[in-house]
Amino acid sequence: MIRVLLADDEALVRTGLRLLLQTAPDITVVAEADDGRAAVEACVRLTPDVVLMDVQMPGLDGVGAARELSALPAPPRILMLTTFDAETYLLPALRAGAHGFLLKDAQPGQVLDAVRNTAAGLHALAPEAVNHLVARAAAEPPPTVPPRLPSLTPREREVLVAIADGLSNAQIGRRLSLRVPTVKAHVSRIMEKLHCESRVQAGLLAMRAGLRGEASPTDQV
Structure with missing residues (x-):
């Protein structure tokens, strides 16, 4: 069973996500949080497998929360969810330790698949996010081997x-x-x-x- 923690400052969004995830026999929602700080504290107590988390929240935002969650001894997999411009938040979220990035207009099946893939250790990136990474890579100078x-x-x-x-x-x-x-x-x-x-x-x-x-x-x- 994949144990999921939902983090979003909008109660209606959390409710919709919980109802969606509860339709899957292999997924259960263990807790909800309305900001990043509450999400981190809940993860310390409950150690969920996946955190499905909004990028923009009051107080500690999703990127900051992802950074703190990634530093935990047993960090959860982090799947970011947002209505905002993917290009603005994609790389900061990934650099903070996020394992996936979805837009809130994703289809229900895409959300369920993303949770499963994230829990399985794969990367779940929205098509818009993939396109942005490809475009960014194409615009950069030819790669060189990093010294490490x-x-x-x-x-x-x-x-x-x-x-x-x-x-x-x-x-x-x-x-x-x-x-x-x-x-x-x-x-x-x-x-x-x-x-x-x-x-x-x-x-x-x-x-x-x-x-x-x-x-x-x-x-x-």
Whole structure:
């Protein structure tokens, strides 16, 4: 069962999301919060699997809350939800540790799929968010290898490529014939070596360095 915490300052939005999530047999809402500070405090008490959180809230906003949640000993997966311009909030949210980004006009099925994918360790990005990342990457100078990448072992580079491909730990294990605990250990070392706070950040770093092309077609899951 995927345990979800809802965080939004609008009670009507929280109610709608709760009713939607309750239609799924594999998802349960464990708590609601009306601002970022309440969301962080509830996560410390309840340790949900996924936090579905608005970007703009009074007091501590969604980006600030994501930053604090990512620093917890057992951080939840964070799925940001907003009606505001994706381009304005996308990169700050991802840099703060968010694992997904949806607009509030997403279809019900998209929201449910995003919660499931986020809980499974995948990245859930709205099409508008993906388009923005692609456009931003196309407008930037040709990528250069960041100075920290050479510190990775060959196996860690393979795991990083798989992270950039959006694979979960289990999928990475199948691709590289590794046990999941071994994959988790590699991911932890990669995050430490690259000074990344989330898998999204590590994946973006790999894409900027052009590492996704290192995966052979037969490696795809």
